[in-house]
Amino acid sequence: MGFFAIALVLFWIKTYIIYLIEFDLGVSNGMQQFLLFLNPLSSGLIFLGLALFAKGKKVGIWIIIIEAVLSFLMYANVVFYRFNSDFITVAVLMQTENFGSLGGSIVSLMEWRDLLYTLDIILLIVLFKKLNINWTVVRTKARRPITVLAAGILVFTINLGLAEIDRPQLLERTFDRNYLVKYLGIYNFTIYDTIQSTKSSTQRVFADSSDITEVENYTKSKYAKPNAEFFGKGAGKNIIKIHLESFQSFLIDYELHGEEVTPFLNSLVHDESLDYTYFDNFFHQTEQGKTADAELIMDNSLYGLPQGSAFSTKGNNTYQALPAILGQQQGYTSGIFHGDGKSFWNRDEVYKSFGVDEFYHEDYYDMSEENVINYGLKDKPFFEQSMPYLEEMDQPFYAHMMTLTNHHPYLIDEEEASLAPAETGDGSVDRYFQTARYLDESLEQFFSDLKEAGLYEDSIIMIYGDHYGISDNHNRAMAEIIGEEITPLKNAELQRVPFMIRVPGVDGQGTNHEYSSMVDVVPTLLHILGIDSLDYILFGTDMFSEDHKDFVPFRNGDFITEKYSSISGVYYDNETKEVIEEPTEDMKAMKETVLHELGLSDKVMYGDLLRFYTPNEDWEPVDVNDYFYVKEEETE
Known part of the structure; x- marks a missing residue:
């Protein structure tokens, strides 16, 4: 639990610092500043808390892995934001066929100071090595990780409630991802976006002519x-x-x-x-x-x-x-x-x-x-x-x-x-x-x-x-x-x-x-x-x-x-x-x-x-099979 607590604090501090340094979130009052500071806590409690279900020193290994994955997600958003002033969505991740030609742009957006964003991972690895002989060999009782997860859910609920006070209908009315990240955090936004993407993919199935x-x-x-x-x-x-x-x-x-x-x-x-x-x-x-x-x-x-x-x-x-x-x-x-x-x-x-x-x-x-x-x-x-x-x-x-x-x-x-x-x-x-x-x-x-x-x-x-x-x-x-x-x-x-x-x-x-x-x-x-x-x-x-x-x-x-x-x-x-x-x-x-x-x-x-929809009586729906974009010499 001590290792978990240290990892949680490092994650919390790093996330908040990145918010302040890398993103222009338009924080305009004390409530928004407080929520910006608070929102990494719920994510840390929930995601890092999952590692507590493991046994012995596997807890430490999973904490490091989870923190590294969350750090990679955050850094990917940092680089993406530097050019797009926006955050990565599930729909963007589905555009993998484009990534190969983006190498030059991506490298140009990286900076040497970005290495500092790996310090928490390095510190956790060093600490894990130092504590190698002190890990318990038994699995902690389930009520402990469950309590941690419940605490994370409670913090998120408070966070969302305060956000709704400052920005009513936050999840229903806004198209602006900046608001979602400012109020709920990058990790909660990613979960929200995943849910929305899943919902949108089912809309075609249920649509009809009306x-x-x-x-x-x-x-x-x-x-x-x-x-x-x-x-x-x-x-x-x-x-x-x-x-x-x-x-x-x-x-x-x-x-x-x-x-x-x-x-x-x-x-x-x-x-x-x-x-x-x-x-x-x-x-x-x-x-x-x-x-x-x-x-x-x-x-x-x-x-x-x-x-x-x-x-x-x-x-x-x-x-x-x-x-x-x-x-x-x-x-x-x-x-x-x-x-x-x-x-x-x-x-x-x-x-x-x-x-x-x-x-x-x-x-x-x-x-x-x-x-x-x-x-x-x-x-x-x-x-x-x-x-x-x-x-x-x-x-x-x-x-x-x-x-x-x-x-x-x-x-x-x-x-x-x-x-x-x-x-x-x-x-x-x-x-x-x-x-x-x-x-x-x-x-x-x-x-x-x-x-x-x-x-x-x-x-x-x-x-x-x-x-x-x-x-x-x-x-x-x-x-x-x-x-x-x-x-x-x-x-x-x-x-x-x-x-x-x-x-x-x-x-x-x-x-x-x-x-x-x-x-x-x-x-x-x-x-x-x-x-x-x-x-x-x-x-x-x-x-x-x-x-x-x-x-x-x-x-x-x-x-x-x-x-x-x-x-x-x-x-x-x-x-x-x-x-x-x-x-x-x-x-x-x-x-x-x-x-x-x-x-x-x-x-x-x-x-x-x-x-x-049929625009007029002469309209013929486009048949994609009528088109073939291969240069003639290639087919000979």
Whole structure:
């Protein structure tokens, strides 16, 4: 019991210290600080207490093993959080096929001081060796470990009760894992997440056709009529959709060392003769799926999952995605271009469910050492090598071009860097501007190639950023970059990503200030093509419509509007940046709408509800057996 007590105290202290050092949990009052300190105790009592059922010195061995396993779980969350500002979920752990290519990023997130997090294990091993001759040979009476477990349950019950007082309906209402860890601890959160994942996996079994009715009624009520100026003006035009990896809007017009970081993109924004419309209040809505979430949202107008990636966990769902809609309604050929492995994020399976005709993956590209860095093919050879495939596609086509170089940890060969790094002392932030410049240069060359091939003028060009590049773990450096403190509101504002679009034959609007987001892209593009979005289950609305709904939900339940925002349960005035101490009933109602919308989208995803929905009488469900993403030479 003495060894158990020492192990418990070491575990308790280490966990609390890591909470304070590694995680930004937003502790705002004495109650939250007390719960942060208390919650490791219940986990320690319960998990370490299980070892007391063993016999003799096996108790000590099991205590060390359990403490080591819990420490590994904690450290895995530490490394994951350093880039994602989030915690590992069961759904993330199911994405094991992606881990092999993450090695460089993971190593870059480790620090030498992390070795200190093994001190408790080392001390326990040393102490165990010292006490080797003093262990009893009999099994302790069962009432002792049972008492310890009961104490752990009691502490957890008190913990949960106090948490519910400070944050009512904690387990029922929040999508935010930060709250769960802050109030209940990382280990209790892991148990909770496991239970939730098990429940969500059974939802498809119990879903039936009546479940889609509520969703359909909501999306139909939210529908925004198309803008006559744009409706149908792009019918039959090629669509070239360009994905800017990890690209945030603050890069537009940003100058470093007296130079524009993205001069080419800046020219698209500001040169009215180019006829682009740039939405400067466009936000990403991704969660743990990051790029895969962006793909899901922007091809389906559905939200990603609150945990993990839908591509990995819901890849076999029924989808009525943009590629299938365009193919059936207007005879489009669809293709996705990505210089990475075809199975990453389960893409080679998900794209079949989307109705994507061609998937140009790493087998189609020259992936020799000089062309590859970090996650895959460099952007310049990617665009260059994609051109022949693009020219061969049957027209009209829907081509989705996915860049890679501007991805954490933002690596670039010295000879290819045309901009000096920033000087904040934070490597990721400093290099971010170099890879963003490289992306900008590659895009300029791609546009030249499109024009030379005769594909530019008669194509709808759509450019967007997929998610943030700099997480809030880099707030010190980012405050230096933008010259102001990174408050919770400012961090939300930094989730802007660029979205710009050019429709042939239609005058661009210049800069459009409408608040909009990824879920709005599908209905916007459908209307440009002359397809009424009312037939489909879509959570967004046409960004050009006068009836566009301009509130932006984030996946964790926060939201932002033109006048005010709700971040971590706190309302802010967007103009004054001050906290709104007494939010209006309309603000509270908007919060309820956001949570309701996210909940309905989750019902669609977890219940696979689109299998019960037919958009129109001409709709043919996508048959995944019609698609085969293997390069022709490989089948000979």
